Amino acid sequence: MEQTRIGVFVCHCGSNIGGVVDVPAVVEYARALPNVVYAERNLYSCSEAGLSSLKQGIRAQRLNRVIVAACTPRTHEPLFKNACEEAGLNRYLFEFVNIREHCSWIHRKDKEQATEKAKRLIRMGVAKASLLEPQEETESNVIPAVLVIGGGIAGMTAALNLARQGFRAHLVEKQARLGGWLPHINRLCPTDEEAARLIDSVIREAQAHERIILHMPATVQEVSGYIGNFHVTVAEKEGKCTFDVGTIIVATGAEVLQPLGLYGYGRFPNVITQLELEERLRPPPSPSPVNDGGGKRWESTVFINCVGARIPERPYCSRVCCMTSLKNAIRLKKQNPAAQVYVLHRDLMTYGVEFERYYRRAMEAGVRFLRYDIERPPQVVGNGRAEAVVVWDTLRGQERRLPVDAVVLNAPLIPASDNATLSRLLKVPLAESGFFLEAHVKLRPVEFATDGVYVCGTARWPADVSESIAQAYAASAKAAIPMRAGAVTAEAITAFSVPERCMGCGTCVVTCPYQAIELRIANGGHVLSGTEGLQKQVAWVNVVQCKGCGSCVAACPSKAMQQRGFTDQQVLEMISVISGL
Amino acid sequence: MSEQDFHPRIVAFCCNWCSYAGADLAGVSRLQMPTDFQVIRVMCSARVAPEWIIKTLSAGIDGVMVLGCHIGDCHYIAGNHRAAKRFALLKEMLGFVGIHPDRLRVDWVSASEGTKFQTIVTEFVERVRELGPTREFVTAHRRLDTD
Ligand SMILES: Cc1cc2nc3c(=O)[nH]c(=O)nc-3n(C[C@H](O)[C@H](O)[C@H](O)COP(=O)(O)OP(=O)(O)OC[C@H]3O[C@@H](n4cnc5c(N)ncnc54)[C@H](O)[C@@H]3O)c2cc1C
Numbered sequence: 001m002e003q004t005r006i007g008v009f010v011c012h013c014g015s016n017i018g019g020v021v022d023v024p025a026v027v028e029y030a031r032a033l034p035n036v037v038y039a040e041r042n043l044y045s046c047s048e049a050g051l052s053s054l055k056q057g058i059r060a061q062r063l064n065r066v067i068v069a070a071c072t073p074r075t076h077e078p079l080f081k082n083a084c085e086e087a088g089l090n091r092y093l094f095e096f097v098n099i100r101e102h103c104s105w106i107h108r109k110d111k112e113q114a115t116e117k118a119k120r121l122i123r124m125g126v127a128k129a130s131l132l133e134p135q136e137e138t139e140s141n142v143i144p145a146v147l148v149i150g151g152g153i154a155g156m157t158a159a160l161n162l163a164r165q166g167f168r169a170h171l172v173e174k175q176a177r178l179g180g181w182l183p184h185i186n187r188l189c190p191t192d193e194e195a196a197r198l199i200d201s202v203i204r205e206a207q208a209h210e211r212i213i214l215h216m217p218a219t220v221q222e223v224s225g226y227i228g229n230f231h232v233t234v235a236e237k238e239g240k241c242t243f244d245v246g247t248i249i250v251a252t253g254a255e256v257l258q259p260l261g262l263y264g265y266g267r268f269p270n271v272i273t274q275l276e277l278e279e280r281l282r283p284p285p286s287p288s289p290v291n292d293g294g295g296k297r298w299e300s301t302v303f304i305n306c307v308g309a310r311i312p313e314r315p316y317c318s319r320v321c322c323m324t325s326l327k328n329a330i331r332l333k334k335q336n337p338a339a340q341v342y343v344l345h346r347d348l349m350t351y352g353v354e355f356e357r358y359y360r361r362a363m364e365a366g367v368r369f370l371r372y373d374i375e376r377p378p379q380v381v382g383n384g385r386a387e388a389v390v391v392w393d394t395l396r397g398q399e400r401r402l403p404v405d406a407v408v409l410n411a412p413l414i415p416a417s418d419n420a421t422l423s424r425l426l427k428v429p430l431a432e433s434g435f436f437l438e439a440h441v442k443l444r445p446v447e448f449a450t451d452g453v454y455v456c457g458t459a460r461w462p463a464d465v466s467e468s469i470a471q472a473y474a475a476s477a478k479a480a481i482p483m484r485a486g487a488v489t490a491e492a493i494t495a496f497s498v499p500e501r502c503m504g505c506g507t508c509v510v511t512c513p514y515q516a517i518e519l520r521i522a523n524g525g526h527v528l529s530g531t532e533g534l535q536k537q538v539a540w541v542n543v544v545q546c547k548g549c550g551s552c553v554a555a556c557p558s559k560a561m562q563q564r565g566f567t568d569q570q571v572l573e574m575i576s577v578i579s580g581l
Numbered sequence: 582m583s584e585q586d587f588h589p590r591i592v593a594f595c596c597n598w599c600s601y602a603g604a605d606l607a608g609v610s611r612l613q614m615p616t617d618f619q620v621i622r623v624m625c626s627a628r629v630a631p632e633w634i635i636k637t638l639s640a641g642i643d644g645v646m647v648l649g650c651h652i653g654d655c656h657y658i659a660g661n662h663r664a665a666k667r668f669a670l671l672k673e674m675l676g677f678v679g680i681h682p683d684r685l686r687v688d689w690v691s692a693s694e695g696t697k698f699q700t701i702v703t704e705f706v707e708r709v710r711e712l713g714p715t716r717e718f719v720t721a722h723r724r725l726d727t728d
């Protein structure tokens with residue numbers, strides 16, 4: 001047999017690893033480990049220079065196993081596996097060791113122990129790598145259809161984008177109408193166009209498209225399968241409907257916090273939410289220009305930003321509120337230039353070019369800005385109606401009393417109430433905030449770690465319309481990749497049975513959640529010694545069906561089942577090198 | 582040897598989809614914890630064979646954690662249900678073979694629960710420090726075996 005030649009590449013990751021772990025010492029240590037013929041360190045193993053050094057190492061040192069000790073395999077493994085392949089090494093002869101997330105970042109105070117731990121982790125990786133074997137991947141088909149959940153601007157844009165490319169799009173909307181929040185909104189910042197006009201034309205197009213199949217009002221009840229072949233059950237008014245799709249896009253949007261009990265909301269009729277103001281500002285039949293219902297124009301309006309946002313229970317910024325209050329403050333000033341309009345804020349987020357310009361416009365229009373402190377929040381005082389807002393002005397260092405005709409509360413977008421249910425149905429995670437959590441905030445936005453499932457719009461976190469549209473394009477472009485290719489390769493981490501050991505008990509058959517295993521008559525050579533001539537049934541794994549959970553392997557009483565890349569021997573070897581016995 | 586000088590050897594089996602991601606998040610969030618554990622990635626908590634635990638603990642590893650997705654969230658439908666059942670049983674058996682059941686901890690950590698990962702690891706390392714090394718037990722047994 002060919003001699004095992006392992007190369008170990010240790011990444012400094014700038015100072016992320018190198019600032020805690022003594023990388024040169026770790027490289028020295030690695031070099032002395034069994035089967036290791038080469039070790040080097042890189043400033044950034046994932047950089048162009050790092051990757052070419054890796055490939056160079058494989059060729060020059062005739063490496064047949066490669067270890068990179070760096071960050072998490074959940075993001076960078078494909079990159080290094082591809083590099084191995086480019087250098088002529090089977091991608092399954094690569095082993096990733098995580099010494100950043102699981103070492104340097106969590107042990108910053110104890111450099112010595114962190115260095116020792118990095119050595120142990122690499123030693124475990126070397127032990128496993130010595131036992132790795134080359135594998136071949138299998139292909140499976142991808143159905144050229146997508147399920148889009150949520151019929152707001154994001155969902156409709158994604159569905160249209162794919163339908164126009166020739167894919168069938170099932171669009172599921174739980175309400176009885178399309179559009180999400182936009183039909184409730186007056187005009188959109190920063191362009192001030194009418195929201196209704198934008199959304200109506202998208203709705204018309206989505207309804208008319210021959211390849212968009214609308215399920216409305218409807219909800220997704222069941223999803224099984226995997227990328228390429230998801231089986232979907234949708235509950236509609238008239239019973240259920242089932243269909244198959246290759247990919248799924250989540251575009252379920254967000255809800256708006258009802259600020260009950262905050263700043264007199266629910267107690268004073270003239271304390272309203274931004275959303276309610278949008279409704280009042282919309283063209284007739286709703287009342288316009290804004291008044292208090294009794295016909296008196298608002299001469300003084302106070303907007304309060306960050307109502308129920310950026311607090312310990314809800315620490316995130318809702319992103320669209322600052323713009324929205326600028327937009328509506330300018331609007332009120334336009335309708336009644338003599339009116340007093342105040343925006344009480346904690347910080348104003350007017351990112352980018354357009355919104356900063358908007359901010360200037362608001363100032364020029366005479367909108368007053370006042371910074372409050374969350375430790376001393378504004379008080380809405382009154383009797384039956386809100387009469388004034390009393391607020392500590394942090395910049396002037398004094399208390400102010402602003403008489404009001406109306407108070408507008410800017411409450412944040414919050415995660416949709418069905419997110420938890422949907423997260424379970426689709427096996428995709430939610431972040432602590434309750435919004436959907438993509439595979440990697442920076443490197444893999446709009447896609448989940450689960451292959452074939454994507455997310456866009458405010459289901460992901462608060463975003464404005466143009467961002468939601470951009471994300472919808474991104475998610476649909478991502479979804480089009482496997483659908484266009486027509487096939488995907490599955491990672492070769494599937495189970496396999498060793499017929500010589502298998503007793504044909506069938507435990508694995510009932511354990512498998514994917515019906516991927518069956519008992520078959522073993523053919524020549526696969527019979528127990530001493531039982532020649534007898535027909536024996538043994539487990540057989542359909543690798544296209546197998547998703548690689550390894551449940552059958554742990555269940556097998558005769559150790560006949562194994563999992564590629566996670567064999568008993570590989571794992572126990574990792575343990576034995578650190579057990580020290 | 583005092584509890585503090587004792588650096589236990591601990592392995593944590595984490596499933597790829599939730600708990601490993603939770604451990605990654607703990608890292609990204611720079612949550613600090615003891616160095617005395619090594620994560621071994623498996624695809625699902627259901628891959629962790631009970632036999633591994635026994636072998637691990639009798640090889641001188643002082644504690645084992647099996648961390649999966651929350652019940653209902655397993656990427657492979659219900660692998661963690663299986664794991665939960667297997668390890669409930671195994672925990673009872675550990676007592677019989679003279680291994681303290683607290684040396685095995687089974688828990689659920691989602692991809693967003695970096696803090697929970699930190700808490701579990703910190704508590705577990707602490708508990709294993711209290712229990713002391715398994716090594717004494719193992720060598721005692723070895724001796725018995727050969728007698
Ligand atoms: C008061 C206010 C003012 C705003 N002003 C502006 C502005 O001026 N400019 C701007 O750019 N942005 C503005 N926004 C933000 C804008 O509303 C969002 O960017 C936009 O609505 C996001 O679209 P979406 O498709 O992601 O979500 P949504 O509009 O929330 O649509 C989601 C859709 O999914 C459906 N759905 C939810 N759950 C399910 C489920 N389980 N199954 C099926 N369907 C489901 C919902 O019924 C809804 O139709 C404002 C928001 C608010 C609240």
Ligand code: FES
Nearest residue numbers: 596625649650655
């Ligand atoms: S994948 Fe996490 S427990 Fe199954």
